[in-house]
Amino acid sequence: MKSLVRENDKLPWSSAPGRLHIVTFGCQMNEYDSQRMAQMLMASYCLTPYMDQADLIIVNTCSIREKAEHKLYSLLGRLKRFKCSNPVLKIGVAGCVAQQLGAKLFQRAPQVDFVVGPQGIYRLPMLMERLQGGNDRLHDTGLQGDFQIPYIDALLPRKGDVRAFVTIMQGCDNYCTYCIVPLVRGREISRPVEDILREIGSLVEQGVKDVTLLGQNVNSYGKNLSKCVDFPSLLLEIDRAFPGIRLRFTTSHPKDISDRLIGCFGSLSTLCEHLHLPVQSGSDRILKRMKRRYSRAQYLEKVKKLRNVCPDITITTDLIVGFPGETEEDFRQTMSLLEEVRFDQAFAFKYSERPGTAAVRFQEKVPEEVKSRRLTRLLKLQNQIGLEQYGRLQGSVCKVLIESCSGPKVTGRTRGNHVVNMEGREGLVGRLVNVYIERACHHSLIGTIIH
Ligand code: SAH
Ligand code: SF4
Ligand code: F3S
Numbered sequence: 001m002k003s004l005v006r007e008n009d010k011l012p013w014s015s016a017p018g019r020l021h022i023v024t025f026g027c028q029m030n031e032y033d034s035q036r037m038a039q040m041l042m043a044s045y046c047l048t049p050y051m052d053q054a055d056l057i058i059v060n061t062c063s064i065r066e067k068a069e070h071k072l073y074s075l076l077g078r079l080k081r082f083k084c085s086n087p088v089l090k091i092g093v094a095g096c097v098a099q100q101l102g103a104k105l106f107q108r109a110p111q112v113d114f115v116v117g118p119q120g121i122y123r124l125p126m127l128m129e130r131l132q133g134g135n136d137r138l139h140d141t142g143l144q145g146d147f148q149i150p151y152i153d154a155l156l157p158r159k160g161d162v163r164a165f166v167t168i169m170q171g172c173d174n175y176c177t178y179c180i181v182p183l184v185r186g187r188e189i190s191r192p193v194e195d196i197l198r199e200i201g202s203l204v205e206q207g208v209k210d211v212t213l214l215g216q217n218v219n220s221y222g223k224n225l226s227k228c229v230d231f232p233s234l235l236l237e238i239d240r241a242f243p244g245i246r247l248r249f250t251t252s253h254p255k256d257i258s259d260r261l262i263g264c265f266g267s268l269s270t271l272c273e274h275l276h277l278p279v280q281s282g283s284d285r286i287l288k289r290m291k292r293r294y295s296r297a298q299y300l301e302k303v304k305k306l307r308n309v310c311p312d313i314t315i316t317t318d319l320i321v322g323f324p325g326e327t328e329e330d331f332r333q334t335m336s337l338l339e340e341v342r343f344d345q346a347f348a349f350k351y352s353e354r355p356g357t358a359a360v361r362f363q364e365k366v367p368e369e370v371k372s373r374r375l376t377r378l379l380k381l382q383n384q385i386g387l388e389q390y391g392r393l394q395g396s397v398c399k400v401l402i403e404s405c406s407g408p409k410v411t412g413r414t415r416g417n418h419v420v421n422m423e424g425r426e427g428l429v430g431r432l433v434n435v436y437i438e439r440a441c442h443h444s445l446i447g448t449i450i451h
Contacts, residue, residue, distance in 0.1 A: 001025055001071065004034050004157055005047045008406075013047060013159055020045035021054035025071055026062025028250065029214050030095055032165045034060045037094065037121050038157035041128065047157055052082055056090050056128075061097035063180055065352035072097055073109070080111045090114070090131060094121055096184040100355075102141040117141035118170065118185055122150050143186040151195045156206055162403045162430050163413075164208040166199050167191070168234065169215035174253065176280075177291045177358035178323060178351060181216055190221050193229055197241055204242055207430060210401055210413065211242075213249040219256035232260040239268040246401065246415060250276045255293045257302050265310040273310055274417040277302070278318035282337030283330035286323055289362065296337060303341055314416035316345040321378060322371030323351045324362035331374050338381055344389045344416075345443060346382045350375050383442060390418065390440035397450065400435045402428045419444040 004022040005013075020041060024034045037058060038047055048054050059075060062068040072093070083089050092114045093105055099117035106112055113136060114127060120140030127138055149167060156164065169190040172182045200211055213234075215221060221231040238247060247270040252261075254277055264271055277299075281287050284295050306313055319334060338346065350371040353360055393414075400412035400420045410424035412433070420435055421444060428449075435447035 001075070002031065003049055003051075004038055005049045007049045009049065009158060013155065013157055014042040014045070016042060016044050016046050018045035018056060019048040019054045020056045020058070021048050021051045022058045022060060023051075023075065024060045025068055026060070026064065026095065028165050028212065029167055029170070029216070030060050030062060032167045032214055033095065033118060033121055034058075035157050035165075036152055037124055039152050039154035040122070040124050042154055042157075044128070051079075052085075054082075055086070055088055056092070057082070058092040058094055061093060061095040063096040063100050063184060063354070065349060066354075067352065069097055076109045076111060080109075083111055092116065094118075096180070098139075099141050099143070099184040100180070103137075103139045106137050106139075113137065115139040115141060117143065119143055119147050145187050145189075147186070147189055149189075149191050149195075151198060153202070156203070156208075159206075160429065161206075161208060162401060163210040163212070164203045165212050165214050166196060166203070167214045168196055168218060168249075169221050172216040173220070174217060174293075175291065175358070177289065177362070178320065178354065180354040180357055183356050185216065188217070188220060188223060190215075190223065190225050192225065193227065193234060193237060196234065197237065200238060200242055200245075204245060209244070209430060210246040210403075211238075211248070213238075213247070215249075216251060217253045217256065218249045219252050219258070219261060230260075232258070232264050235261075235264050235268060235271060239270045243270060245270055246272050248272050248274060248417070252277055254279065254299050254302055257306075259305070262302070262305050262309050265306065265313060272415040272417065273312055274314040274316070274415070275306060276316045276318075279337065279341075280318060280320050281323065281326070281330065282334035283326070284333075286326055286330050289325055289359075290320075290323060291358070296333070300337075300340065312416065314344045314418070315341065316417075317341075317343050317347070319346055319348040319378065320351050321348060321374040322366035324359055324366065325364040326351075326366055326374075331378075335378065335381060338378070338385060342385050342389060343382065344418075345386055346378075348375055348378050348382065387440060387442060390443075390445060393418065393437045393445060394440055396437055398435050398437060398445075398447070399432055400447070401432050402430065405429055414445075420447050421445070422447045422449055424449055 002024045090113045098115045171186040171188045173188045222229045398414045402412040405426045
């Protein structure tokens with residue numbers, strides 16, 4: 001659970017009379033959407049880090065796993081009490097659970113005033129007007145196949161951010177058998193190149209130096225656009241237009257990683273040496289049941305090609321354990337894939353059954369305790385591999401972009417996406433410094449700035 005602004009952020013960002021608090025669950029696309037909602041409402045609301053002082057609370061939700069959905073209900077329970085002490089408080093639910101449940105959410109949580117899906121958020125100012133005009137229980141969960149993300153010309157809700165996300169496409173056409181995303185985010189729609197370039201330009205003007213392009217499957221960018229453009233050519237255009245930035249993207253589907261895209265890691269100076277490439281399983285039998293459309297060998301081949309072009313590339317992944325039908329032997333193949341690839345980081349999840357997905361009908365469900373045991377084994381192995389991978393940087397000097405300061409410490413990031421903590425002062429935020437890496441921890445490094 002993330003709040004859009006933190007207590008130590010320099011407020012106010014807007015001088016509007018209302019106070020808005022946004023809570024974000026889920027992926028970076030939801031974080032992006034939360035920022036857009038704040039920008040669209042900036043004429044009427046300034047952001048507050050204190051939930052109990054808000055006149056409007058928006059919960060931007062995720063439904064990727066059952067647990068994510070439960071977090072929403074427990075938060076809504078807490079918010080109900082705020083309504084008793086503040087009668088003008090309005091509560092809205094946005095994002096993927098909003099899309100999934102629509103008006104049904106009002107029955108389950110009568111304290112909710114409005115529900116907006118991932119496309120509906122762009123009509124939020126109109127919806128707020130209707131709400132203020134006395135209408136209640138409003139919902140906007142339409143999903144149009146030809147929807148275009150509008151360009152929003154407004155300041156970032158967090159002043160001084162060094163990193164920013166830019167959604168370049170939304171939706172997903174892949175329908176992996178376990179995944180709810182295509183059902184709640186709709187079909188794949190790419191944004192026009194001009195809008196993306198303009199948005200990055202505005203971010204750079206506001207001081208952003210590290211840009212991550214977002215989409216559920218960025219590699220299929222451009223499929224629905226009339227102008228003939230694909231993902232590698234979009235990267236090239238951004239690289240040419242903004243040669244001073246650090247450029248990243250996520251998420252990539254292994255089946256769509258082309259040789260041209262791999263080549264970009266060797267030829268574009270803005271493109272950082274990190275690729276998040278979710279593999280999900282190391283067993284061909286399970287990959288087939290998941291409808292991932294690549295084999296273990298094909299995945300390994302792509303990793304090999306990437307490392308040929310860019311030997312130091314950081315490769316991270318997502319994994320699911322306990323997918324229906326996963327035997328001990330299938331699981332062992334996932335474990336052996338971890339040893340073979342040696343990921344720098346892996347996000348592993350127990351399979352969670354999602355309504356409306358194909359895997360709901362699959363037999364041979366794996367018991368919860370088996371899933372838990374497998375997850376523990378997998379995390380133990382990956383923790384050891386991750387620490388060794390991060391440890392390879394020990395004793396080297398890295399270029400680190402400082403992102404934030406807290407007390408006498410600053411935090412930054414390498415091009416390879418390793419988070420580095422070190423001593424430093426506020427004035428370093430936004431600066432690129434040389435850092436001697438002292439030691440590796442789980443998922444971060446500790447270093448000293450050298451002058
Ligand atoms: N578009 C990305 C993934 C988005 S969802 C891709 O295709 O790789 C992020 C991760 O959540 C997935 O990679 C997967 O590992 C996990 N996930 C998705 N559905 C899940 C489910 N039903 N149960 C458990 N994990 C799931
Ligand atoms: Fe889900 Fe698969 Fe689409 Fe990723 S590619 S969002 S896992 S359906
Ligand atoms: Fe969750 Fe929706 Fe993202 S389901 S992972 S918030 S696309």
